[in-house]
Amino acid sequence: xxxxxxxxxxxSVIVMLAVSLLSFLLFAFVGDPISNLVGQDTSIAEREVxxxxxxxxxxxxxxxxxxxxxxxxxDFGQSWFWKKPVxxxxxxxxxxxxxxxxxxxxxxxxLGVLLGVLTAIHRYHWSARLLLTVSLIxxxxxxxxxxxxxxxxxxxxxxxxxxxxxxxTVDLGFWQTSxxxxxxxxxxxxxxxxxxxxxxxxxLRLTRTEMLETLQTDFIKFARARGLGKGxxxxxxxxxxxxxxxxxxxxLNIGLLVAFSIITETVFQYPGVGLxxxxxxxxxxxxxMSAYLMLVALIFVxxxxxxxxxxxxxxxxxxxxxx
Amino acid sequence: xxxxxxxxxxxxLDSDLVHSFLRSPLAIIAAVTTLACFAVAALxxxxxxxxxxxxxxxxxxxxxxxxxxxNGAPDFPLGTDEQGxxxxxxxxxASRISLIVGFAAVGFxxxxxxxLGIIAGYFGGWxxxxxxxxxxxxxxxxxxxxxxxxxxxxxxVITDLADRGILVGVTFEDxxxxxxxxxxxxxxWPRFARVARGATMVELNKGYVAAAKxxxxxxxxxxxxxxxxxxxxxxxxxxxxxxxLAIISEATLSFLGVGVPPTNPSLGTxxxxxxxxxxxxEWWITLFPALGLVILVLSVNIIGDWLRDAxxxxxxx
Numbered sequence: 206x207x208x209x210x211x212x213x214x215x216x217s218v219i220v221m222l223a224v225s226l227l228s229f230l231l232f233a234f235v236g237d238p239i240s241n242l243v244g245q246d247t248s249i250a251e252r253e254v255x256x257x258x259x260x261x262x263x264x265x266x267x268x269x270x271x272x273x274x275x276x277x278x279x280d281f282g283q284s285w286f287w288k289k290p291v292x293x294x295x296x297x298x299x300x301x302x303x304x305x306x307x308x309x310x311x312x313x314x315x316l317g318v319l320l321g322v323l324t325a326i327h328r329y330h331w332s333a334r335l336l337l338t339v340s341l342i343x344x345x346x347x348x349x350x351x352x353x354x355x356x357x358x359x360x361x362x363x364x365x366x367x368x369x370x371x372x373x374t375v376d377l378g379f380w381q382t383s384x385x386x387x388x389x390x391x392x393x394x395x396x397x398x399x400x401x402x403x404x405x406x407x408x409l410r411l412t413r414t415e416m417l418e419t420l421q422t423d424f425i426k427f428a429r430a431r432g433l434g435k436g437x438x439x440x441x442x443x444x445x446x447x448x449x450x451x452x453x454x455x456x457l458n459i460g461l462l463v464a465f466s467i468i469t470e471t472v473f474q475y476p477g478v479g480l481x482x483x484x485x486x487x488x489x490x491x492x493x494m495s496a497y498l499m500l501v502a503l504i505f506v507x508x509x510x511x512x513x514x515x516x517x518x519x520x521x522x523x524x525x526x527x528x
Numbered sequence: 529x530x531x532x533x534x535x536x537x538x539x540x541l542d543s544d545l546v547h548s549f550l551r552s553p554l555a556i557i558a559a560v561t562t563l564a565c566f567a568v569a570a571l572x573x574x575x576x577x578x579x580x581x582x583x584x585x586x587x588x589x590x591x592x593x594x595x596x597x598x599n600g601a602p603d604f605p606l607g608t609d610e611q612g613x614x615x616x617x618x619x620x621x622a623s624r625i626s627l628i629v630g631f632a633a634v635g636f637x638x639x640x641x642x643x644l645g646i647i648a649g650y651f652g653g654w655x656x657x658x659x660x661x662x663x664x665x666x667x668x669x670x671x672x673x674x675x676x677x678x679x680x681x682x683x684x685v686i687t688d689l690a691d692r693g694i695l696v697g698v699t700f701e702d703x704x705x706x707x708x709x710x711x712x713x714x715x716x717w718p719r720f721a722r723v724a725r726g727a728t729m730v731e732l733n734k735g736y737v738a739a740a741k742x743x744x745x746x747x748x749x750x751x752x753x754x755x756x757x758x759x760x761x762x763x764x765x766x767x768x769x770x771x772x773l774a775i776i777s778e779a780t781l782s783f784l785g786v787g788v789p790p791t792n793p794s795l796g797t798x799x800x801x802x803x804x805x806x807x808x809x810e811w812w813i814t815l816f817p818a819l820g821l822v823i824l825v826l827s828v829n830i831i832g833d834w835l836r837d838a839x840x841x842x843x844x845x
Contacts, residue, residue, distance in 0.1 A: 216661070216664075220665055235688045235689075342826065345826060347776045347780055347825070349779075356806065360807075361807060368807075460668075461670055465672075467673075468780060471783070483784055485684075486683055487683075491684070494680070498677065498681075505668055505669055506668075
């Protein structure tokens, strides 16, 4: 167990180091930080002073170490375009993305499990087959097309839902949330649904397979023989036994939601970190870009690490194999 | 055709693959559609009804709706965009770019992944550990995210170098296609490496490899001449599915604005352009390129699925 954990931590650290090195190279060789910080009329001598103060004349390894040190303390420097500290920008934008990911994870789990159970119980009904076929086609379409389609239907033709932005927010002091106002929900529902579709299909198919398998087992037959009602058999006994793998896979795929949120945020102009990154790319705002790179790497490394540890806790067979 | 070639052809026509293909109507439809897309892309300059270069479009023709609608002009079957470009012709040329990027990216990812996979499987030991750990680490990130980050970073690096006058005469627009090919290819190599490594290790236990080794053939020749041909089946399957994925990735990146520029658009770029006109009611600028993309991706996907089932002996009855 211990050796396994150390190995995983080692891998995570390597990934993080590689990403910080990339961020550092961007810092060191792309753009001129000084001319992005000061005005046109700053003299060369003054620029030299700033350069010295920022540590840009230090040897590269010292600059790299100080970048890592600052990053650990949450300091990513000043954005060239927004002229604000990068950590403030991210602190303002990250909740937006997290709320979007959270709502779409709930939609994916809720609808996915529900539809998965229904298609398993009524497996020969035409609507179940139709749903499975449609879900397969849906998965192979690019996310952004589905988003555009929804906007065209619900915003342009029907005019029911707003197509861009986050809507009204409520300030909780440490967190600006859009989940406490009806307007916020009207804005989040389409992007969250678009983002959840891929995940939902996965959950649906997995729930269906697991459910079909569980329904064949002896304890279900026995529950039926005892004369328990259909609802009790399906939802109390069968469903509970199918949920463990479904939750594991869904948890592992939270990272996918974070990644795909960039696309969804662009389609719906939802002001999260993904949209900020794309803007930073087109404006060559290196501090924002490198902070985003490290943030994404950190999110993925953490998710994978947690899932690995959970596997380890849940499945005793792994303990003997890896040590 | 010589006798030998004829008998080879007969063996091919009599193979399981061809039989399974002829018995699957969906695969036949998908194959016909895919070939039609390839033909349209290849022959774009010959069959496109209009020229779409900036010099030959007329702004007066801008935003024409499709020909069958009340205000449509008969000259432009699917309407025109804001610059007066014929949508149908633009789709023909755009599918060309999409397919070029798709094929080249898959090709690049395949060559890289298969080479590293065979080397890992053949030599084992620390080489294997190093390559496969690298692949594992990359696989923890979704490939579209990797491609997006690479394309984004390279884009701002090139923009910056051009702004500072270090790169003269080169803009991101000029190299966008190559950047995309490399970004998407790099994002996809681990899948090829995994399959190639697994299959190589299976082949290594077979007699012919041992015989080749005893004969004293150099490792390079055994890997390329003996192991590689036996990996073609599984590699073909992931390459086909990878083509659909690469086309989707390219379209997504272009839609996000880090892909192919509007001067020489791909299907994703056309959709990005059209998206800006969706609210003012010009739906045709988005809809038709989107349909083209959907048809292309779905057909390639169906062929990939069919190929996977047909080449998988476990599913054969």
